[in-house]
Amino acid sequence: MLSRSWDTYPILRFDETPEVEVRILERPAQPPLGVGECAAGPTAAAVANALFNAMGVRARDLPLTPERIARAME
Numbered sequence: 001m002l003s004r005s006w007d008t009y010p011i012l013r014f015d016e017t018p019e020v021e022v023r024i025l026e027r028p029a030q031p032p033l034g035v036g037e038c039a040a041g042p043t044a045a046a047v048a049n050a051l052f053n054a055m056g057v058r059a060r061d062l063p064l065t066p067e068r069i070a071r072a073m074e
Contacts, residue, residue, distance in 0.1 A: 003009040044062055051069065052058050059072040 044064075047064060048059055051064065055069075055073075057069060057072045059069050061068050061072075
């Protein structure tokens with residue numbers, strides 16, 4: 001173990017990240033499994049956290065609509 005806390009955990013900068021090559025495979029005989037769905041959860045959490053940082057509102061119901069954000073502000 002090299003780091004004991006998130007404060008000292010070394011996070012790569014964008015210029016330090018390795019190059020990533022994405023390939024979408026054509027497999028017409030296979031059932032569709034989707035592309036990129038694994039990012040949906042973390043993305044929603046990041047947007048909700050950005051909302052909290054910007055407005056101090058902790059909205060927990062998705063999708064984040066103006067009505068749900070207004071309700072969270074009550």
